[in-house]
Every structure is written in C-alpha cells, then in structure tokens.
Amino acid sequence: MNEQSIAILILWAVIFAYSILGSIDFGAGFWAMVYANHKSLASKIANRYLSPTWELTNTVLVFVVVAFIGFFPKAAYTLATIMFAPVTLILVLIAIRSTFMVFAYSLPRYEKMLRIISGITGLLIPALLITVLPVTEGGYVDFSGDTESLLYGKLFSSPAVYFYMLFGLTSELFLSALFLADFSREQGSEETYQVYRRSAIFLGPATLVTAIIALVATDVDASWFLDNLMKQIPFFAISLIFFVVGYTSLWWTNRAHNSLGWPRIAVLAVIAQYAFASYGYGASHLPYLVYPDVTVDTSFTTKETFYTLLVLYAIGIAILLPGFIFFWNLFLKDRTFIKGK
Amino acid sequence: MDTVTLSRAFFGTSLAFHIIFATLGIGLSLMILLFEILYQWKKDSDYAVMAKRWTKAFAILLGVAIPTGTIVGVQIALLWPGFAKIVGQVIAVPFQIEIFAFFLEALFMSIYVYAADKLSSSLRLLSLFFVMIGATASGILITSANTWMNTPAGFSMRPDGTVYDVNPWEAFFNPSFYTGASHVVITAYAAGAGVVAAVAGYKLLKRNQSAREIAYHKKGLLLSLIMTFAMGIMMWVTGHSSAINLHEHSPEKLAAAEGLFETQSHAPLAIGGFVDPVTQEVKYGIEIPWALSILTGLSPDTVVKGLNEFPPETWPPFYTHVFFNLMVGAAGWTTMISGLALAYWYFIHHKRGGKLPKWLLWSIASIGPVSMLGIEFGWIFSCSGRQPWTIYGFQRTTEAATRADFIAPMYMLFIVLYVFLSVLTVIVLRTFFRRHPLLPELEGNGGKV
Ligand code: HDD
Ligand code: HEM
C-alpha cells in the first residue's frame, strides 16, 4: 500500500467513527424529544447517554477536520471554499446545541428547551452534513473562473440531494434506536428496551429503501460513480447480510431477559453493515476526493508530515485507550448511573 | 468591506470570543486543582466547597469553550483555505496532538463533573490533574501553530508555492515557540487566578454576610492573590523574553509596536500616545531614553532596527503600538494591585484585623476583567502585528483568505450567536449560583446540587 492509500484509509476510519458516534449522539437527541412525554424512561435514558458523551463525540468531529487538513490539505482547500455556507451553518447549530446541553445540566429549567433544540438540531445537522456526499461526487461545483463555487440552485433543486438527506436521517435514527435499545437493556429497563426496539423495527427497512433510492437517483453527472459502485458489489452484499442478521436478531428469543431480541448483536451487526457499505462507497469514490479536479494523489500532504502524523496516531491512541475504557465502564455499564443520584 | 477584511474581522471576532473561555479553561483548572490539593492537605472543607463551586462555573464555561473552539478550528479552513493548505503540509503536528489533549480533557472533565461523588479522593485529584494538563497542553499546542506563523521554520517554498524539505518538528519547535508558549500559559494562569480573586473581592464588598461566609471568601482571596502575584511576576519575565524574541526574529513588529522608524542604538521606549507615520514619531507619549535598547539587549548599545529598514508595504499597522501598551498596562495593573493587596494583608490586616478597605476590594475586583482584557490585547497585538503576512515572509493574508460567497451574512449571524451566548452564559451563571447559595453548602447540609 502506498502512503496515499494508508492516509485515505485512516481518514475513512475517522469519518466512519464519527458517523457512528454522531448518529447515536444526534439520534439520541431526537429520541429524547420524541419520547419527552412517554410514560417509559425512553427520553431520560437518551439524555443520560448524551450528558457525559457529547463532548467526546464533538472532539471526534474536530478530529475529522484536522485529519482531513493534515492528510489532504489541497482537498481541504477546495472543500472549505465550496462548502463555506453549509459548514458555517452547521457550526451555528452545533454551538447552540452544545451550550444548551451543558446549561440544561446545570439548570433543569432549561431541560424542556434543550429537548426541543437537541431534537431539531439532531435532524438538521446530519442532513446538512450529508450534503457533502453528493457535492463531492461532482456536478454541483463550478470549477471555471478563478475560484471554485457551489451551484446552490442546482444543488437544492436536485432530488438526489434530498434522497441523500432522507437516507442519512433514517440510518441515523435506526442506529441510535438500536443503540438505545441495547443501552436500556444494559441499564435494566425492559420497558424502554421495548420502546426503542419498536422504533428500530419500523426504521430498519426504511434505511434500505432510502439507501437504494439515494444511490440510484444520483445524477447523470456522476455516472462515473455509478460505474465504480458496480465494481464494489461484494462489499454491499456483505453489508446486506449483516443487515439481515442484525435486523432478525430483534426477534431471536432471549431467555435471560424472558423476551425477544438480542440488541447487542443487532448494534454490532448494523455497525458492521455500515462499515462494509461505507467502505464500498468510499472505494467507489476513489481516486477522487472532489470530482473531477481533486484526487487523492494531487491533494496529498508532504511525506514528512504524513509519517510524523502516523507515529502520532499510534502514540495518541495507545495513551488514550485506557482512558476510554475507564470512561466506558464508568458511564455506560454502571447501572447506578441511570437510576439517578 | 472586501472579502479579506471581512474574513479578518470574522476570524478575529471568533477567536476573541473563544479565547475568553479557553483562557479561563486553562486558568480555572489550575485553581480548582489547587483548591482540591489544599482540601486534602489541610482537611478544611471550605476548600472542597470552593473546588465544587468553581467546578460548576468551569463546567458552564466549558459548555461555551468547546463549541467555540470547534468553530475556530473549522474556520481556519473555512476562512483561510490558502493557509490551511500550507498548515496541512507543514504544521499539522500541533493540531493533531491537540486533538489528543482535547480527548484527555474531555474524558476526565466528564468523569470529574458527572461522576465526582463516585470517585475516591485520589481519583478526583488525578482526574483534575489530567484536566489541567489537557487544558494547558491545548494552549501550548495552539500557540505552537501561532508562533510558527510569526517565525516560520521547518520547510522551504518554491516561488510557485510548492512546499518541500519539510521538517515537522523543526516547525513545531520554531524560534519563538518557547517564549510564546510560556508567555501564553503563564498569562492564562494569571488570568484564572485574577478572576477568582476578583470574584472573592467582589463578594467581600457585599454587606450582611455571616462570619462564616466572610472567612470562606477570605481564604479564596488570599490564595488567588498569591497566585495572581506570582504569575504576575512570571508574566513580566516571559513577556520580556517575548520582546527579545521579537527583536531577534520579527524586528518589524517590534519597531511598529514602539513607533521606531530609524535604526539606532540607545533606542527609547515609548509609552502611551500613538504613532504618526507622517512625522515618523510617537505623539503624546512618554519616551524613556535608552530603555528599548536595554530591554532588548541589556545594554544601551544594542542596535534596534527601525521601520525604514523595511519596505513600507510590509509595515504592520501602527495601532499595534496601542495594543502593545494596553497589554503591558494590564500586566502592570494586575501585578501592582495583587502585590499591594498582599502587602496590605501582611503588614496591616494581619496585625490589626478588621475589614479590608473598600478601595482595595474594588481594585481587586478589577483585576479579573483587566487581565482578560490583557489577553485580548496581547493576541490582537500578536496577530495584527504580523500583517500583511499570515505566514511571515511566505504567505500574505490576501493569499490565505477565502473567496467564498456569503461571508457577510454569515458574519452577522455569528455576531448574533456570540451576543446570544454571552447573555445566556451570564444568565445561567447568575441563576445557578442564586439557586445554590453558599451558606447552606458551607454549613454542611450540602445544599442542592
Ligand atoms: C494577561 C495577559 C497578558 C499580559 C499582562 C502581558 N501579555 Fe504579552 N501577550 C499575551 C498576554 C499578555 C498573549 C495573549 O498571551 C500573547 C498574544 C500572542 C502570544 O503569543 O501571547 C502576548 C504576546 C506578547 C508579545 C508578542 C509575541 C509575538 O507576537 O510573537 C510580546 C512582545 C509580549 N507579549 C510582551 C509582553 C510584555 C513585555 C508584557 C509585560 C509584562 C506582557 N506581554 C504582558
Ligand atoms: C485558531 C486558534 C484556535 C483553534 C483552532 C482552537 C480550537 C479549539 C477547539 C476545536 C476546541 C474544542 C475542543 C473539543 O472539541 O473538545 C478548543 C477548546 C479549547 N481551546 Fe481553543 N482553539 C484556538 C485558540 C486557542 C488558544 C489561543 C488557546 C489558549 C490560550 C486555546 C485553548 C483552548 C482550551 C484550553 C480549550 C478547552 C476548553 C477549556 O478547557 O475550556 N484555544 N479549541
């Protein structure tokens, strides 16, 4: 493997990690709003997950940006120019959401407002984030003239963009519902588990349908991309198998809990499903980062910086891993946490 | 405004806002650690209450520090894509390590805030220690990137902008890294201590307080005054090294800061006033003969370069003189007041007892805002004094800036956002502490958390 491939693989891994953590984080915000008045603990459990973790998730987002600039600085240049307005809007939404997260923890009277804010931003932020996919596939950027610019009219009148958003939202909600189902069971609330299980059952097929529509509806301008997708069919096939395993596991009998479903298996299988699908997607995208002008090779950083970053990644992860494990045990496994102080 | 000016205003505003919370993040984490250490050492539960209450404030401020940090981090690429392109090739290392520092801080901050009652006291200290290390490291790392912009190192550039011969560590440890990083960290500690002192001083001005509350505030005041004064002295030492560093590596910036046009030995130090580029002198200021030469080389014979040595189109703006003076003035005020207050305490209050006088408490209350202003002035001086360069000698600000559309409306939106967040932060802090008064907490029935 050459350096560029290693770099894009690491970048893919960081983005993938964020898309999983981000989906759960934003999705939990949405579910906390939807189930605000539900008789179960659904809303409370979602918020309990969010309070200690949003900060880490946010740091992973900054990680994505820094990794992008470090590995592919020239692509960062192009993307920053064309995505200026959408990304700036995302920043505003994130700022409002994060501050309310903290303020509501300090002052419970903001809790109701927080639910609404984090519920709505939990849909808007991912929807805006995912527009980067169709944009990088080409057709919405004007490369003539002395600077690249986004063709807003074309972008927002294209149905493909809305299908992408729909796909992003259904998968966000599916994954977060599964995760919260598992989290509820971990916390010992079978009733809440059932609530999230039902949501997941409803959303599972929706993710498949929207995924297929989004890919098929991709504009003709991106036909290069469709051709590439065809070559990655095996990855999508494995991905589908994982979906079937994960989805059906919601009906497997579970003696220990005296009910249906193995949410832990479902979560892991669906994460694997997304890993394979997004790997296939990413592989089809190559060698372009932004079609047709920016490729992995032309935008790669200097070799010296690349190797230094590689070493830093190894050291940083080795140092932080014990911290993450401690954190996980403290908050996500500990049942006293959910029962309140 | 053209897009470059807009981008500069936009970015300056975002940073000026972020830096308030980031600096407090560094300074307060040290103070809270000190409170916890004192508590475990002296077994005086007042210090535990102090740590607990300041942690609450810290957590609220962190709620603004993190999203605004995310904003500036992303805006480096959004507003300065030309700069980001070179950052990625040469100086990506501090940004990357900073991510790990953020993780460290975020992990242990969550652990300390959300699980404090489940931790043993040594684990609490350890978590706080990591929070402090993470925050300080963030400050040092971002300063590495900033000092590299002032004194770039570790790469070469062809005329077409191609970068080669990169040495990331040489870029990281660029010539002004040590002076810059130590100055930033020390001033952040000073500002954190100054804010704690200011709050304690302000609280002591209130009437009708129980003896218990007064004793509590006095303990906090004494500790934070000692810290402010100690860091204040260090501030002069590190500030002086920064000035020497400018003399060696950024003579234009120093010349503009002092309004010096002719290269000369026995150069004077100009305090106050403003620079008049037509007559090439500092108007309405006080000139101390020889002082600048002595300051930069410890000898009046030191030759200090003047602006006429450089082409006028790369002169920094002259208002940097004002910001430099304001920064040093802020240092003078905080060091003087904290020193004076300590002297009063030791020589008069200690012997005679009684109340601390009002004028002294008001002066103490001012050092919090003044030291925050010092931080702002220092950064504006450092960043504006680099103009017209973004990377000194390599990339002009005009080449770094974005050419995207919609900068002006987005800037408006962010101004609204920052105003909204400021107001909300003040409201939340005030409401929180009104709901959780000090006295019940001190009397050990816990208060409601
Ligand atoms: C409370 C804040 C504060 C105070 C009281 C001072 N400074 Fe400062 N100064 C900073 C906060 C600061 C800063 C915000 O930390 C800066 C901005 C950029 C940097 O690296 O540090 C800075 C930069 C800075 C620079 C420019 C470095 C550069 O641009 O490369 C110089 C020459 C000084 N300082 C010198 C001093 C002197 C002689 C002071 C008198 C005691 C002083 N500072 C007090
Ligand atoms: C362009 C300049 C800057 C960038 C890109 C930047 C970036 C960031 C980011 C992304 C965060 C949030 C991290 C998270 O997600 O947890 C953050 C927080 C923080 N930043 Fe900045 N920052 C800048 C300037 C500064 C400066 C100058 C300092 C130090 C004086 C500083 C110190 C901190 C600290 C200590 C935090 C942690 C929050 C806290 O402890 O309160 N930053 N910064």
Ligand code: HEM
């Ligand atoms: C946190 C405190 C800081 C403040 C208040 C601050 C303030 C400013 C201001 C006012 C400007 C506009 C300068 C002008 O147009 O005259 C500016 C520009 C800039 N600053 Fe800073 N700055 C800070 C720290 C940093 C740091 C830590 C970095 C980078 C690591 C940085 C990078 C830049 C860049 C890239 C520009 C734009 C290009 C330029 O004008 O040179 N700043 N900043």
